[in-house]
Structure formats: structure tokens, C-alpha cells
Amino acid sequence: xxxxxxxxxxxxxxxxxxxxxxxxxxxxxxxxxxxxxxxxxxxxxxxxxxxxxxxxxxxxxxxxxxxxxxxxxxxxxxxxxxxxxxxxxxxxxxxxxxxxxxxxxxxxxxxxxxxxxxxxxxxxxxxxxxxxxxxxxxxxxxxxxxxxxxxxxxxxxxxxxxxxxxxxxxxxxxxxxxxxxxxxxxxxxxxxxxxxxxxxxxxxxxxxxxxxxxxxxxxxxxxxxxxxxxxxxxxxxxxxxxxxxxxxxxxxxxxxxxxxxxxxxxxxxxxxxxx
Numbered sequence: 001x002x003x004x005x006x007x008x009x010x011x012x013x014x015x016x017x018x019x020x021x022x023x024x025x026x027x028x029x030x031x032x033x034x035x036x037x038x039x040x041x042x043x044x045x046x047x048x049x050x051x052x053x054x055x056x057x058x059x060x061x062x063x064x065x066x067x068x069x070x071x072x073x074x075x076x077x078x079x080x081x082x083x084x085x086x087x088x089x090x091x092x093x094x095x096x097x098x099x100x101x102x103x104x105x106x107x108x109x110x111x112x113x114x115x116x117x118x119x120x121x122x123x124x125x126x127x128x129x130x131x132x133x134x135x136x137x138x139x140x141x142x143x144x145x146x147x148x149x150x151x152x153x154x155x156x157x158x159x160x161x162x163x164x165x166x167x168x169x170x171x172x173x174x175x176x177x178x179x180x181x182x183x184x185x186x187x188x189x190x191x192x193x194x195x196x197x198x199x200x201x202x203x204x205x206x207x208x209x210x211x212x213x214x215x216x217x218x219x220x221x222x223x224x225x226x227x228x229x230x231x232x233x234x235x236x237x238x239x240x241x242x243x244x245x246x247x248x249x250x251x252x253x254x255x256x257x258x259x260x261x262x263x264x265x266x267x268x269x270x271x272x273x274x275x
Contacts, residue, residue: 014081016053021078023051025069040064043220045100054096056082056237058222083238094216094226094235099150101224103217105160107208107252108167112181114144115151116161116188121181124173159188160195162249162256164209168198168269175273182270189263197256198265206255207248215242215249 026036033051037044042061049055057065062075069075098104106113112121122144126137150156163185171178188194199206216224225236225245236242257265 019051101216105215190259198262199256
């Protein structure tokens, strides 16, 4: 498939300025994305995402661009600004990256992960927010259910989900909705493409109690992290920001029940909701 460049706004975003300058220098050097990937430590797909402003260049790659194009530190200086920039469309950036990730790891402290929610659970969740009109609730519901289609694709992403016990026991809507929601999890607890673990109350406190987090992993070896709280989220792409969040996720995974025990735990909680 031929790569089609996207429209950039370099006058409004440092990330887009970086991508536009990279594209300009590459084209001036008469290099395709494949040829550029052969001269710097990066894949064609990663370079394409950088050029259209969807990904930030990983640490060390800007030095390679400056070496190759003879730009005397230009890309390094731009990268320092990109790293500090908070893009206004960061949630869209997260969704774009999530749609391309080969492996998704999620931790949910209060709610079931959106990718695993039933339609009724998601509807009850949106209805609990007094700031959302019925029209907006329906819009969000359709978008969330649409994103789940990727799990049913011929080549779905691998997912690993750690769920705090609080998310299992917090009623969202009716008991029937909760029973259906927990039943939705059971077939995904331990499969070749999915793992679900429960972090029980018995463990006590942990570092991720007040947040939800998703790690996005790509086939080229890069990882991004999305961290979300009340009404706001933050996307991290630099390895210095992602690595400590991966460590916290791995600690939560170590404290959680193994998948088979987690499945039995979910089954017991499900049966505690009256039918």
C-alpha cells in the first residue's frame, strides 16, 4: 500500500513542525521511508507516524537525523520542544496509537476497561455523569463499541488487563448489568491473545490506586503510555516517562492473582450479584 502523507499544521504544533521538517529533508535527499529506515535505527512504520505527527521520535533518533541530513542539532532542539508540548488533541493521538498497537496492557482501579465493557455497562457509566447530555452519551457509546471491533478482527491485538477488585464490586447499573459484564470477562481470562488478572483487596495499597493506565506496545519495539484520571488524560511517549509506568504496571501484575484464580474470583463476584 502506498503511504499517503497527512495534512500537517507546523504553525500550530511543534510535533507537526518536527514531522514536516523531517519529511522535507527526506524528500530533498530523495529518500523514501524505506530507504530512510535503512540508514537510521527505526522502522518504516515508526518513521511514517513521526512524519504525520502521530508519534514522537524516540530518544536518540533526532541525533541520527541531524547526522544524516547535516542539520547541526536542528532535530535535537526541536525534539526537546516536542517533549514538553502538551498537544490539544492528545486523546485523539492516544486512540490513533491504540488502534495501531500490537499489544495493549491495561490497569483499571475503579472501572472495567472500556475495551472489555458491555454496551449496557458503558451506557450506565456514561449516564452516571451529569455533565453529559443524552446525545453525547449516545455518541460516546457508539464510539466505544466501535473500538471494540478490533478485538474481533482476524488479527486482534494481544491484551493483558489487571482489574482492581473495586471495579468488580462497584455496581454500575442493575445487578443484571453487572452479572453480564463480569460474564463478558470470563472467556478472555486466559487465552492465547488475552490475559485478565484481579488485584484483590487483600493485597492492600498499591501505587496505581488512583489512576487507570494503558501501555501501548508496537511491533517495532516502542512503547507509549496513557494515564487517565477524572476528566483528563496524559500521553507519554519518551522512554524516560514510559519506563517507570511500565515498572508500576509490572509490580501490580506481580501482586495480582494468576489468570485461572482470577477467573474463579470473577465468577464468585458475579454470582454474588442477585439474578
